[in-house]
Each structure stands twice: as structure tokens, then as C-alpha cells.
Amino acid sequence: MRYSRFFIPTLREVPAEAEVVSHKLMLRAGMIKKLASGVYNYLPLGLIVIRKVEDIVRRCMNEAGAIELLMPSVQPAELWKESGRWNYYGKELLRIKDRHDREFCYGPTHEEVITDVVRSFISSYKNLPINLYQIQTKFRDEVRPRFGLMRGREFVMKDAYSFDMDDAGANISYENMRQAYCRIFEACGLKYKVVDADTGSIGGSFSHEFMVLADTGEDFVISCDSCDYSANLEKAVCVDEYTKSADELKPSEDVETPRAKTVEEVAAFLNVPSASIAKTMIVRVDEKLVGIMVRGDHEMNMAKVKNYFSATTVELASHEEIEEATGGPMGFSGPVGMKVPVYGDFAVAAMVNYCVGANLKETHTLNVNHGRDFEFADVDDFRNANPGDKCCQCGGKYVITKGIEVGHIFKLGTKYSASMNATFLDNEGKRQPFIMGCYGIGVTRVAASAIEQNHDEKGIVWPVQLAPFKVCVVPLAVKDEEVMKNAEVIYNTLNRMGLEPIIDDRDERAxxxxxxxxxxxxxxxxxxxxxxxxxxxxxxxxxxxxxxxEVPVEGCTERAAAILQELSQNC
RNA sequence: CGGGAUGUAGCGCAGCUUGGUAGCGUACCUGUCUUGGGAACAGGUGGUCGCAGGUUCAAAUCCUGUCAUCCCGACCA
Structure with missing residues (x-):
């Protein structure tokens, strides 16, 4: 490629919209240009990188036995109604209507469509297992798109779907994909971690996330300092490691806590540690209100609440709902006299003589004790893990790091095949639903996270595998015949060697x-x-x-090749 | 959806308080000169100041509304 004939609109200054490194550098390097919030043009340089990621993904998927196809980005509402997700998926699903007023959506994922394809053509166990994938543009109407390609609304994703005749087969397909994913991220030259994950709204029975480790990541990864356990924050299990204090129960008393709503404010006002306070959050689980109590220094984990109740939606209650449930204003909720069931986290169950909201304006109650003042409907793990917590597998200590989710694999089971009546005949002639798995990689996000992981103050430092060009030939004096002649020879040689060179033939200063x-x-x-x-x-x-x-002109291309070889091995 | 902020040339910003010819840096074009780390000089192109109302003789500036974008939070295969 000749720089002078190519299109790399680099910027000297960072556009004000960018906050994180990858976003800033992609804009500055002329890789992307924003069209709307979360919607980007992929400029030539950016596209080359995206294609590189796609090529690696495609190669590894094919090697793993998956078969590529391409499904439409626009999908009819009927399929989504059939699976039940038309109502369930929420506002993230971009719904559109055609000229006949028929409902469609722009595909955020393709479980419905692939299930429809497979149920139409595969009716025998003899054709199983099968794994179909595509690399395609998705649209998810994110509440808050941010960080450039990291969390765009439109993005490129590889999504694969496996269909098996039985559970054992599905597990093999899942494991096969897990290994393929490891090969993919290794081939991209990224440092990553595989973590246990929550299955979220895609549903299914188990799941792993692939996290690229980077400080700017939006996700927290909990891992153990002494075994190989790692999970995302939503999933990381907090074990019941508490022993209830044998302290004598004190009589409870109400105290006024003016203007102190949050745990920190109450703790400061009463001059007690926040761990001696229990906060009561009112949440709406589907249509029912419940109270969830966690220790003042802990964070409630909505995913755990959702899973505990096997609910479809869990949201923090509104002010009105809080009043309805507690009879008191928001910020002063407590378990005593609550009109809805109260569930406690393990850590709260071990507390005695603790402070809670009194369900009265600006009032808290001291020395509250469950068993005496109120009863828990149940006790379970409802909180986020913290660094230093006991590992659920080996008893070691949790550490927390930040990561970017670049891949996610799910074992779906029969969630979609059952609701969409996708079945085959087994070897006894019996009709069975397919056992499915689905496997996603955010292609554009991989490109962005590669930058998060590989940059310095001067700019991007591409892993060789993803570099848009591997060698940049820089003749310093374009008008000097001798210089240009040599540069051209080197450039042509590199081209022949397949080293993807770019020659900077612009008449610019060094x-x-x-x-x-x-x-x-x-x-x-x-x-x-x-x-x-x-x-x-x-x-x-x-x-x-x-x-x-400094190397002799003769052999400089071989030296470049050797360096590249070495670089790609060190990744 | 709650909180905060910003919209003025491709990009970065000033001007707004106190209304009166729209500016600076960079990028871009022309020329001279320069050429191993974002050169210098001279000349030049480019903006209905997000949009719509209102106040006023007069609005980038004041008022109202609206849209867009960004940040924090909530939410999120």
C-alpha cells in the first residue's frame, strides 16, 4: 500500500467525545468516525483490522468444524414472539415496521433465526451435531453506548450456534467451542481470562465469558489467588463463612438520623462501622416486591437475586413502591414491620445488634436482631464478592481485576428448541428437541480491546497478528532518487514476502x-x-x-521478517 | 430512565458575565524556502455560532422550548 494513495486521516488532537484510550486512539489513527451515538464508520485502516480479527475467527471456527452462513440483520417479529423474547427482550431490541405496518426488528442476536433454519432442514439425528456460525453486524439499542467501539450500538459479532441430539453431545460441542475461543484469542495476541458467568437474558444452563484484561474494562473479574477459579462479579459465589456472634441481644431503640440516608452517612452520623449496619433494599421481582438485606459494606447483586427467584426481571423499586412495602420513605427502609417478605444475605444472618432503617423519616433502629424483631423468609448469597473474600472452591482469597468481555459462550439446552418446536427424530424414531449452545465474539470489541491492552503514549502498538500493516517503509527524502529507488525495492520485496508493507511516500518531514x-x-x-x-x-x-x-540494505527484509516472527511468538 | 455538562471552521478551543463587523491554534490550498522527530515566512479557502421561537433598533451573547453529544449512576446477549 502506498500511503499517499491510501486514506488514513490521522488527527493531531483528540476529539472531545473520547474518554478511553482505544476510542481516542482509533479516532486519532483515522480508523473510525462516529455517525451517531454508538454508530461508527469503519474507515479503511479500521476495516483492515476488523477483517484481520474476522479472518482469525473464521479460520479457528472452521478448524473447529463450525460452518459459516449468513443470516439477515432484519428479522420478523413472529419468530421473536414464538420464542417469547419479543416482550422479554425490552428496549434494547430495535423494533421497526415495514410499509405494510408489519413488525420487524434489527437483529441483536440470532437464536430465533438459526433455530428456524435448523428446524426446517434437520429432522434426523444422523445430521447431528452441527455448528453454524456467521460474522455479521448486530444492533442493540444500548441505554448508554460509550467508549467508541467498546460499547457501540451497532457492532460486528461472530455468533455460532450448536445443535446436538443429547446433553452429552452438547457438552462436547460446548467444550469444543471453549477451546476454539482460547485459540482465537491467543491467535489475536491478547491476554485474556476465561471466567464463570451468569447466563443473563439469553438464558440457558451454564456459561463462560472470555475477558481481555485491561484497566479500562467495564467488567470485574473475581479470581482466586491460590486456585484456578475465576468468575465475573455477577456470578462469583460468596460462601457462608460467617459464625454468628454469641453477644447478648440488646433492646432495640429508635434514633433520629437527620439527613443521613446512605450507609456511609448513617455510619458517620452514628459513629459506627458500616459493617454494623444492614441495608434493606426493596426490589421488584417480576411483579412482586421483596426486601433484600445485605451488610452495610456489601453490595447487593441483582443477578443473584434474579437467579434465586428464577425471575425474568428484577428492578430496584420506585419511591412509591418502597412506601407501599415499608410504609416509610426511601432511604430509611428496614425489616421490622415490613409488609413484604425479607430475605437476608449470609453475612446479615450472622449479625447481632445491628442498625437498620426504621421505616420512618430520618430514623434508624439500633440493636435490631432477626429471630426476635423480625424473621427472614430465607437466607442466601445475595451480594457481590469483595477482594479478600474466601474462595468458594479452595478457601483461598479472591482478587479482583478489570476485564473487557470479548466472548461469551452459553449452553442453552432446549430453551429455544422447545419454545420454537425445533425437533428431530432420534434413533428410536422419537421426536426430541435439539440441545443447543450459542457462542459469541464481539469482533469490533476485540479490535478495541487489543488497543486497550497494547498502546503507549505515542499511540497504538498492534500485536503483529492484528496490525493493519506489518512493516512501514519510510523513505525520508521522497525527492532523492537513490533513497526512493531503495525504498521501492525494499517495499516490493516485502510485498512479495507477504509482509503486508505500507510505504510512506508522502512528501512530509521525517x-x-x-x-x-x-x-x-x-x-x-x-x-x-x-x-x-x-x-x-x-x-x-x-x-x-x-x-x-542499523542493518545493511541487503537482507534488511529478511531481518524484518525475523523480527516479526519473534514479535508474534512473544505475544 | 435519574444526576451533571457541552453544542461556535475537519479537529482543539476563546468570545457569552456587561447584546453592537465571528476570532485563535491546528488542519487544508498557493508560493518561497527547508528536509533524520509534528519546520519557517507570506498569502488564502472554509462557520446561517445545534435547531425553533421570543425579547430588542440590534442576539453566538438574554429568555423559553427542542434536538444532539458526552460523563456519572441505574440497566445490559
Whole structure:
């Protein structure tokens, strides 16, 4: 590629809209351009990188025996009504109508469509298992798109769906995908972690997430410091490690706590540790209101609540609902006299003589005790894990790191095949629903997270595998015949060697070219200047280390190849 | 959806308090000169100041509404 004939609109300054590194650098490097909130143009340089990710994904998926197809991005409402998700999916589903007023949606995922395809054509166990995938643009009307490609509304995703005749087969398909995913992220040169995950609204029985570790990640990964357990925050199990204090129960008393609503405010006002306070959150589980109590220094985990009640929706109650449930205003809820059932976290169940809201304006009650003042409907794990908590597998300690979810695999079971009547005949001639799995990779998000993980103050430092160009040939004096002649020879040789070079043939000053090459993150730069050429040499600079070496013109391309080889192995 | 903020040239920003010819840097174009780390000089192109109302002789500036974007939170295969 010739730089002068290509289209890389780099920016010297960061557009004000960008907050995180990958977003800033993608804008500055001329990879993307925003069209609307969460909707981006993929400019040529960005597209090359996205295609690289797609190629790796495609290769690994094919090797794993999956078969590519392409489904429509616009889907009829009927299929979604059939699976029950038309109502369930909520506002994230972009619903549209055609000219005949028929309802459609822009596909956020394709379980319905693939199930429809498979039930139409596969009716015998002899054709199973099968794993079909596509790489396609999705649209999810996110409440708050942010961070550029990291959380866009429109994005490119690889989604695969497996169909098996029985549970054992489905487990094999799942494991097969898990391994394929590891190969994919390794091939992309990313540092990642596989974690236990909640199944969320896609449903199903178990699930793993693939997290790229980066400080700017939106997800928290809980892992154990002494075994291989890791899970996302929603899922990470908090064990009941508490022993109830044998302290004598004190009589309870109401105290006024003016203007103190939050646990921190109450703790500060009463001058007690927040761990001696129990907060009571009113949540709406489907249509029912319940109270959930967690220790003041803990956070309630909505996913755990949702799973405990096997609910479809769990939301924090509105102010009106809180008054309805407690008879008191928001901020002062407590379990005593509550009109709805109260559930306690393990940690609360071990507390004695604790402080709770009194269900009265600006009042809390001290020395409350369950068993005496109120009863729990049940006790379970309802909170987020904290660093230092006991590992649920080995008793080690949890540590917390940030990650970006780039892949998610689910074992779906018969969720869709049952609701959509997708069946086959088994070897006894009996009709059975397919056992399904689904497997997603955020292709555009992989590109963004690669930048989060690989950058410095000068710009992007692409892993060789994802670099839009592998070598940047920089002739310093475009008008110098000797320099240009050598640059062209080197460039052509690199091209023949398949090293995907770009030659910066622009009539720009050295600084401009160096800065752009560094910004867009080309792994290896070959600099051809008059001075070094007089010695029969060129310079090779490695983007990642910044180290420059002088090598003879003869053999400089082989040296570049060797460096690239080494770089891709170190990833 | 709750809270906060911002919309002025491709990008980054000033001007608004106290209404009176729309500015700076960068990018872009032309020329001279320069050429190993974002050169210099000279000249130039480009904006109905987000949009719609209102107040006023006069609105980027004041008022009302609206739209868009961003941040925090809630939510999220």
C-alpha cells in the first residue's frame, strides 16, 4: 500500500467525545468516525483490522468444524414472539415496521433465526451435531453506548450456534467451542481470562465469558489467588463463612438520623462501622416486591437475586413502591414491620445488634436482631464478592481485576428448541428437541480491546497478528532518487514476502512520518535516509520496544521478517 | 430512565458575565524556502455560532422550548 494513495486521516488532537484510550486512539489513527451515538464508520485502516480479527475467527471456527452462513440483520417479529423474547427482550431490541405496518426488528442476536433454519432442514439425528456460525453486524439499542467501539450500538459479532441430539453431545460441542475461543484469542495476541458467568437474558444452563484484561474494562473479574477459579462479579459465589456472634441481644431503640440516608452517612452520623449496619433494599421481582438485606459494606447483586427467584426481571423499586412495602420513605427502609417478605444475605444472618432503617423519616433502629424483631423468609448469597473474600472452591482469597468481555459462550439446552418446536427424530424414531449452545465474539470489541491492552503514549502498538500493516517503509527524502529507488525495492520485496508493507511516500518531514507510523502502530519500521544509505544501510525500528538497529540494505527484509516472527511468538 | 455538562471552521478551543463587523491554534490550498522527530515566512479557502421561537433598533451573547453529544449512576446477549 502506498500511503499517499491510501486514506488514513490521522488527527493531531483528540476529539472531545473520547474518554478511553482505544476510542481516542482509533479516532486519532483515522480508523473510525462516529455517525451517531454508538454508530461508527469503519474507515479503511479500521476495516483492515476488523477483517484481520474476522479472518482469525473464521479460520479457528472452521478448524473447529463450525460452518459459516449468513443470516439477515432484519428479522420478523413472529419468530421473536414464538420464542417469547419479543416482550422479554425490552428496549434494547430495535423494533421497526415495514410499509405494510408489519413488525420487524434489527437483529441483536440470532437464536430465533438459526433455530428456524435448523428446524426446517434437520429432522434426523444422523445430521447431528452441527455448528453454524456467521460474522455479521448486530444492533442493540444500548441505554448508554460509550467508549467508541467498546460499547457501540451497532457492532460486528461472530455468533455460532450448536445443535446436538443429547446433553452429552452438547457438552462436547460446548467444550469444543471453549477451546476454539482460547485459540482465537491467543491467535489475536491478547491476554485474556476465561471466567464463570451468569447466563443473563439469553438464558440457558451454564456459561463462560472470555475477558481481555485491561484497566479500562467495564467488567470485574473475581479470581482466586491460590486456585484456578475465576468468575465475573455477577456470578462469583460468596460462601457462608460467617459464625454468628454469641453477644447478648440488646433492646432495640429508635434514633433520629437527620439527613443521613446512605450507609456511609448513617455510619458517620452514628459513629459506627458500616459493617454494623444492614441495608434493606426493596426490589421488584417480576411483579412482586421483596426486601433484600445485605451488610452495610456489601453490595447487593441483582443477578443473584434474579437467579434465586428464577425471575425474568428484577428492578430496584420506585419511591412509591418502597412506601407501599415499608410504609416509610426511601432511604430509611428496614425489616421490622415490613409488609413484604425479607430475605437476608449470609453475612446479615450472622449479625447481632445491628442498625437498620426504621421505616420512618430520618430514623434508624439500633440493636435490631432477626429471630426476635423480625424473621427472614430465607437466607442466601445475595451480594457481590469483595477482594479478600474466601474462595468458594479452595478457601483461598479472591482478587479482583478489570476485564473487557470479548466472548461469551452459553449452553442453552432446549430453551429455544422447545419454545420454537425445533425437533428431530432420534434413533428410536422419537421426536426430541435439539440441545443447543450459542457462542459469541464481539469482533469490533476485540479490535478495541487489543488497543486497550497494547498502546503507549505515542499511540497504538498492534500485536503483529492484528496490525493493519506489518512493516512501514519510510523513505525520508521522497525527492532523492537513490533513497526512493531503495525504498521501492525494499517495499516490493516485502510485498512479495507477504509482509503486508505500507510505504510512506508522502512528501512530509521525517517527524510527521515517524509520528504517524507510531500512532497507527505498525510493528516494524524500515527507515531509509541519505546518511545511512551512504553506508549501505537502513534502519529497522521496533514499535513495541523503540529499539533501532542499523542493518545493511541487503537482507534488511529478511531481518524484518525475523523480527516479526519473534514479535508474534512473544505475544 | 435519574444526576451533571457541552453544542461556535475537519479537529482543539476563546468570545457569552456587561447584546453592537465571528476570532485563535491546528488542519487544508498557493508560493518561497527547508528536509533524520509534528519546520519557517507570506498569502488564502472554509462557520446561517445545534435547531425553533421570543425579547430588542440590534442576539453566538438574554429568555423559553427542542434536538444532539458526552460523563456519572441505574440497566445490559
Amino acid at each position: 517527524g510527521v512520518k515517524f509520528n504517524d507510523a507510531e500512532l497507527i502502530g505498525i510493528p516494524v519500521r524500515i527507515t531509509i535516509g541519505k546518511k545511512t544509505l551512504e553506508k549501505g544501510c537502513v534502519e529497522i525500528t521496533v514499535r513495541k520496544t523503540g529499539i533501532t538497529e
